[in-house]
Amino acid sequence: MKPILAVLLLLTLPAIVRADSQWVLEKSTLTYHVSHPLHEADGVSHEARGKGVCQAGQCNFLIAAPVKSFNSGDSNRDLHMIEVVRGAEFPMVVVRTELPEAEIKAGPIHADLEVQFAGQTAHYKQVLFQLTMQGGDISLTGTIPATVSDFKIDPPKLLMIPIKNEIPVRVEMSWQREK
Amino acid sequence: MNPKAAKFLPVLMFVVLWLAYSPCAQAQVASATISGKVTNSSGTAVASATVSVKNVATGEAIEARTDSAGSYAVKNLVPGDYEVSASAPGFASKTGKVAVTQSATQTLDFSLAASSNAAAPSLSELGFPSSETKANPQEQARLDKRSHMLQMHQRLGLITTVPLVATVITGALAGGKSTSSTDRDLHAALGSATAGLYFASAYYAIFAPKIPGTKTEGNIRLHKAMAWIHGPGMILTPILGEMAFSQKSQGEKVHGIAQYHSDVAIITAAAYGVAILSVTLKSGSASRSAHRVAAALGLGHSHSADTIVEDDSSANR
Numbered sequence: 001m002k003p004i005l006a007v008l009l010l011l012t013l014p015a016i017v018r019a020d021s022q023w024v025l026e027k028s029t030l031t032y033h034v035s036h037p038l039h040e041a042d043g044v045s046h047e048a049r050g051k052g053v054c055q056a057g058q059c060n061f062l063i064a065a066p067v068k069s070f071n072s073g074d075s076n077r078d079l080h081m082i083e084v085v086r087g088a089e090f091p092m093v094v095v096r097t098e099l100p101e102a103e104i105k106a107g108p109i110h111a112d113l114e115v116q117f118a119g120q121t122a123h124y125k126q127v128l129f130q131l132t133m134q135g136g137d138i139s140l141t142g143t144i145p146a147t148v149s150d151f152k153i154d155p156p157k158l159l160m161i162p163i164k165n166e167i168p169v170r171v172e173m174s175w176q177r178e179k
Numbered sequence: 180m181n182p183k184a185a186k187f188l189p190v191l192m193f194v195v196l197w198l199a200y201s202p203c204a205q206a207q208v209a210s211a212t213i214s215g216k217v218t219n220s221s222g223t224a225v226a227s228a229t230v231s232v233k234n235v236a237t238g239e240a241i242e243a244r245t246d247s248a249g250s251y252a253v254k255n256l257v258p259g260d261y262e263v264s265a266s267a268p269g270f271a272s273k274t275g276k277v278a279v280t281q282s283a284t285q286t287l288d289f290s291l292a293a294s295s296n297a298a299a300p301s302l303s304e305l306g307f308p309s310s311e312t313k314a315n316p317q318e319q320a321r322l323d324k325r326s327h328m329l330q331m332h333q334r335l336g337l338i339t340t341v342p343l344v345a346t347v348i349t350g351a352l353a354g355g356k357s358t359s360s361t362d363r364d365l366h367a368a369l370g371s372a373t374a375g376l377y378f379a380s381a382y383y384a385i386f387a388p389k390i391p392g393t394k395t396e397g398n399i400r401l402h403k404a405m406a407w408i409h410g411p412g413m414i415l416t417p418i419l420g421e422m423a424f425s426q427k428s429q430g431e432k433v434h435g436i437a438q439y440h441s442d443v444a445i446i447t448a449a450a451y452g453v454a455i456l457s458v459t460l461k462s463g464s465a466s467r468s469a470h471r472v473a474a475a476l477g478l479g480h481s482h483s484a485d486t487i488v489e490d491d492s493s494a495n496r
Binding site for chain 1: 300
């Protein structure tokens with residue numbers, strides 16, 4: 001009897017270890033930064049939604065936010081931004097990444113990101129994020145080094161001077177684990 | 180047939196056949212097109228999907244991307260057999276084969292199924308309403324027109340500052356005790372040019388498409404508020420100027436309502452300057468400039484200035 005139980009335990013152990021889990025984005029703040037000699041502006045969105053699915057030790061994350069949800073405090077600037085990034089034709093900014101489940105722990109983590117925005121797809125390798133654990137939940141902060149040229153966007157101009165190519169996106173997210 | 184001519188017949192036939200079937204002749208006929216649409220299993224268009232068109236004979240491949248309607252078209256293909264693949268993130272790729280003939284258009288549509296990798300979530304699982312995820316080309320066209328018109332408004336508005344400043348400067352010479360009409364004529368001409376450019380700029384601002392559901396906030400509020408001062412001012416100033424011009428031309432001293440021409444002109448120009456600064460400088464700078472101009476004009480600490488300050492504080496949070 002005991003050998004049979006031992007065999008059964010050995011057979012079920014991998015399944016216990018590799019139990020599927022899901023993550024849900026609880027709250028988020030995405031902030032893009034635009035620089036111009038006469039202006040600095042930040043556009044903020046709190047309307048991102050995300051989901052992560054972990055299976056066989058590997059986790060796939062998907063985060064998306066409506067382009068229109070970014071608010072810089074100036075409606076004229078926001079409308080112009082939506083026009084320039086073709087936000088009515090491509091209304092969502094979507095980020096995908098894949099991480100080993102074992103790396104989801106407190107501390108620095110490097111992630112390869114695929115970002116879909118303005119009808120283009122850009123890949124960012126080894127983007128640094130800081131993870132902090134709060135019970136079973138995680139908080140994540142980091143900056144995606146996006147540029148205007150990555151997405152083939154025609155840079156807006158003020159007084160004939162274009163904005164800077166760099167438009168870093170600061171990411172602050174809280175994820176809750178679901179089983 | 181002439182025996183001499185008959186000797187050349189085989190040669191002539193060879194030349195004709197060579198021209199018809201030579202690679203040079205065939206390579207000129209790259210006029211075929213493969214087009215189609217990429218959708219998901221629900222029939223929704225898949226934008227930015229990658230479509231690869233590969234010539235089976237030569238191995239040459241061309242890549243295209245679907246537009247917001249999920250459509251693609253690869254043109255200028257030589258006749259032959261092609262292998263066409265469609266792929267997009269989150270979907271399993273699909274491949275099809277098609278043969279195209281000269282100048283023909285072949286249609287090949289793809290319906291992509293969600294990726295068999297069950298661990299990858301899809302956009303539809305996030306619960307966004309369809310109104311937020313669906314492309315709206317009509318709204319994009321409206322935004323494009325709005326941006327174009329506001330760019331024209333900006334350019335004309337900036338150009339207007341040149342004759343406006345010149346008009347204000349020559350205004351000092353146009354009045355006074357001088358009986359010369361040259362200075363007055365120059366001032367009047369510059370004033371007319373200023374008014375013409377101003378109203379051209381105003382046209383683009385007024386008739387730029389409005390975007391429904393947009394709440395006006397930020398420095399654009401100050402910019403629009405100033406229009407209620409420089410707009411009527413730009414109408415009243417030339418009227419009073421014409422009256423003053425007529426009185427001076429008749430050798431009279433400017434009197435009556437016409438004597439307020441320069442005051443109205445100064446206020447109009449100042450409001451115009453604040454309007455430009457409000458959309459040029461950073462939030463705090465624009466509000467401080469507005470306060471200084473208001474104080475200089477003796478307008479005091481008005482309710483509208485308080486509102487502007489509150490907007491400035493929220494913008495800087």
